[in-house]
Amino acid sequence: MQQGIHVExxxxxxxxxxxxxxxxxxxxxxxxxxxxxxxxxxxxxRDVTFDVPPGEILGVxxxxxxxxxxxxxxxxxxxxxxxxxxxxxxxxAALLELGAAFHPELNGRENIFVSSLVAGLTRAQTKERLxxxxxxxxxEPFIDNPIRxxxxxMKLRLAFAIGVHTSPRVLLIDEVLAVGDLGFxxxxxxxxxxxxxxxxxxxxxxxxxxxxxxxxxxxxWLEDGTVSALGNxxxxxxxxxxxxxxxxxxxxxxxxxxxxxxxxVPLRTNQNRFGSMELEITSxxxxxxxxxxxxEIRSGDPMQIELGYTPRKTIESPIFMVSVHNxxxxxxxxxxxxxxxxxxxxxxxxxxxxxxxxxLDLTQGEYFVDVGAYPSDWRYxxxxxxxxxxxxxxxxxxxxxxxxxxxxxxxxxxxxA
Amino acid sequence: MNTLSRAVYYRDLLRELVSRDLKxxxxxxxxxxxxxxxxPLMYLxxxxxxxxxxxxxxxxxxxxxxxxxxLVWNWFQSSLSQAIGAIVHNRELxxxxxxxxxxxxxxxxxxxxVHFLLGLVLFILFLVLTDAxxxxxxxxxxxxxxxxFTLTLGLAYWLxxxxxxxxxxxxxxxxxxxLFFFLTPIFYQASMVPEEYRHIYNLNPMVHILDGYRxxxxxxxxxxxxxxxxxxxxxxxxxxxxxxxLKLSHAFAEEL
Numbered sequence: 001m002q003q004g005i006h007v008e009x010x011x012x013x014x015x016x017x018x019x020x021x022x023x024x025x026x027x028x029x030x031x032x033x034x035x036x037x038x039x040x041x042x043x044x045x046r047d048v049t050f051d052v053p054p055g056e057i058l059g060v061x062x063x064x065x066x067x068x069x070x071x072x073x074x075x076x077x078x079x080x081x082x083x084x085x086x087x088x089x090x091x092x093a094a095l096l097e098l099g100a101a102f103h104p105e106l107n108g109r110e111n112i113f114v115s116s117l118v119a120g121l122t123r124a125q126t127k128e129r130l131x132x133x134x135x136x137x138x139x140e141p142f143i144d145n146p147i148r149x150x151x152x153x154m155k156l157r158l159a160f161a162i163g164v165h166t167s168p169r170v171l172l173i174d175e176v177l178a179v180g181d182l183g184f185x186x187x188x189x190x191x192x193x194x195x196x197x198x199x200x201x202x203x204x205x206x207x208x209x210x211x212x213x214x215x216x217x218x219x220x221w222l223e224d225g226t227v228s229a230l231g232n233x234x235x236x237x238x239x240x241x242x243x244x245x246x247x248x249x250x251x252x253x254x255x256x257x258x259x260x261x262x263x264x265v266p267l268r269t270n271q272n273r274f275g276s277m278e279l280e281i282t283s284x285x286x287x288x289x290x291x292x293x294x295x296e297i298r299s300g301d302p303m304q305i306e307l308g309y310t311p312r313k314t315i316e317s318p319i320f321m322v323s324v325h326n327x328x329x330x331x332x333x334x335x336x337x338x339x340x341x342x343x344x345x346x347x348x349x350x351x352x353x354x355x356x357x358x359x360l361d362l363t364q365g366e367y368f369v370d371v372g373a374y375p376s377d378w379r380y381x382x383x384x385x386x387x388x389x390x391x392x393x394x395x396x397x398x399x400x401x402x403x404x405x406x407x408x409x410x411x412x413x414x415x416x417a
Numbered sequence: 418m419n420t421l422s423r424a425v426y427y428r429d430l431l432r433e434l435v436s437r438d439l440k441x442x443x444x445x446x447x448x449x450x451x452x453x454x455x456x457p458l459m460y461l462x463x464x465x466x467x468x469x470x471x472x473x474x475x476x477x478x479x480x481x482x483x484x485x486x487x488l489v490w491n492w493f494q495s496s497l498s499q500a501i502g503a504i505v506h507n508r509e510l511x512x513x514x515x516x517x518x519x520x521x522x523x524x525x526x527x528x529x530x531v532h533f534l535l536g537l538v539l540f541i542l543f544l545v546l547t548d549a550x551x552x553x554x555x556x557x558x559x560x561x562x563x564x565x566f567t568l569t570l571g572l573a574y575w576l577x578x579x580x581x582x583x584x585x586x587x588x589x590x591x592x593x594x595x596l597f598f599f600l601t602p603i604f605y606q607a608s609m610v611p612e613e614y615r616h617i618y619n620l621n622p623m624v625h626i627l628d629g630y631r632x633x634x635x636x637x638x639x640x641x642x643x644x645x646x647x648x649x650x651x652x653x654x655x656x657x658x659x660x661x662x663l664k665l666s667h668a669f670a671e672e673l
């Protein structure tokens with residue numbers, strides 16, 4: 001049996017509302033029936049593909065109108081896709097339109113029952129969880145008052161409490177973590193992480209980039225209904241923020257190209273490769289002292305990292321960056337020309353730049369090299385390759401940690417007791 | 418979820434939504450449920466004065482006769498006119514993942530059924546206390562309620578779904594219901610309709626369903642063959658209406 005959420009080639013078309021579309025029968029009859037949908041169409045989502053395995057949180061970011069809510073609704077089974085498939089395990093808990101079943105005249109307790117039933121619980125289950133819901137919402141003193149007397153924060157807290165008291169296999173959250181004060185937000189996040197550890201597949205739409213970076217395992221960036229980037233949250237969020245501060249979209253190439261690196265990893269635009277491509281990093285080689293490509297070194301060996309680049313136009317003083325990190329994503333070393341005050345001259349011709357690492361005193365294991373080229377003000381990336389190159393470090397002895405400095409042990413015994 | 422737990426769930430959901438409806442309707446009113454009877458009693462008073470005193474139409478036991486008609490029609494009309502808006506007035510619910518909008522028309526009919534049954538119980542008590550009480554045929558009452566329920570629900574699915582696409586549906590139906598109030602023998606007898614129009618008049622299913630109720634409560638005559646046809650029609654209407662509703666339901670979220 002399949003596990004988790006699978007979305008493949010999902011596309012959804014909407015008809016833009018305009019004066020031409022009749023909403024009454026008279027108008028429909030007056031105009032010919034065949035015409036009433038001839039209006040302008042636009043793709044709210046186009047060819048969106050991703051998986052959310054159990055126990056993973058996928059963040060969805062993007063501008064307003066990028067298709068984030070449409071995506072959540074389609075995953076939740078509301079509306080039908082024009083193309084593509086969605087496979088979702090049930091039950092689904094959705095924190096989309098919080099308090100949809102609330103009635104202002106009913107009290108908190110009565111509303112909990114209605115909303116829990118709508119969310120998929122039976123009466124018996126609701127009774128069991130009633131006390132816990134009220135406690136989670138921190139509404140004990142007010143629970144017998146009509147909901148119309150609640151503040152909007154209280155209503156959202158109650159709705160959220162009901163949502164998190166179901167036992168879903170899929171949790172969809174739309175921009176609701178801004179509920180209540182910081183304490184309550186923290187409690188909500190803890191609860192979401194609990195769902196995650198219970199094996200729930202979670203999709204979280206948020207505008208809070210810090211939050212996305214912290215709690216999402218991967219992040220999907222939607223732009224005008226298409227996947228602009230999908231991958232490591234920190235990287236995608238960083239790219240998104242760069243794009244938002246300076247409209248790199250103008251520079252971002254429209255067609256995505258795929259190239260396979262020397263280490264056999266395909267480079268895909270906006271998955272492990274980001275940037276405007278005004279300057280392209282065309283080759284990355286990890287070399288030993290003899291100038292041969294290496295995949296494996298011994299701890300303490302030297303290594304040369306050689307970047308070949310091709311500018312598309314005249315580039316003024318680009319910055320090159322190389323970072324080495326381990327399989328867990330811990331950065332072992334991040335070095336850039338700018339940090340060391342080395343100025344790369346203005347260029348319009350292809351060239352090479354090499355970084356000589358005289359010793360790599362790392363413990364054994366697999367390491368990754370990220371490379372990047374940036375404008376002199378770091379505002380966005382020309383080209384950035386993420387986790388595309390790797391090498392192994394061997395050592396004679398088993399070691400823990402990251403660093404393995406050159407070392408010897410010395411032992412002596414005191415003569416006197 | 419297996420079939421049994423699904424059944425339990427939908428029963429619970431229906432119950433909770435109906436009780437929400439009932440609680441909300443007379444919230445913050447002093448008389449509460451008593452208002453349910455205010456409208457039929459008002460009609461009865463008007464009919465009594467107009468048709469008995471002023472026009473002196475000769476119908477035996479006119480009070481109980483007309484009151485049966487008013488109660489039954491009231492259930493039919495208020496269910497249908499509310500069920501039509503069941504989807505368009507519950508946008509948030511319809512857009513909730515996992516929620517089956519098909520339950521909404523049923524909810525309005527059931528909550529109106531509760532009011533109807535309440536009125537019916539009081540009415541039967543009244544009959545027992547003042548008049549000759551209804552005979553053993555009162556046991557047939559659930560059958561007529563079931564027929565009317567099926568018919569109303571079938572119509573409700575067609576109309577509630579159509580109303581999402583064309584909001585005129587609700588207005589059109591309210592006019593038609595008003596018309597059928599007069600084309601149903603509520604305050605007169607079907608036999609008073611001239612013979613030459615009778616066959617068209619008899620196409621109105623509520624004519625025969627109402628006859629059924631009266632036969633159960635007031636021991637009058639009923640056409641079983643007509644009722645058999647109505648049962649068939651009501652079932653077909655329900656099945657096709659439900660399918661039409663499901664077919665359109667994926668578009669509800671977009672149209673609301």
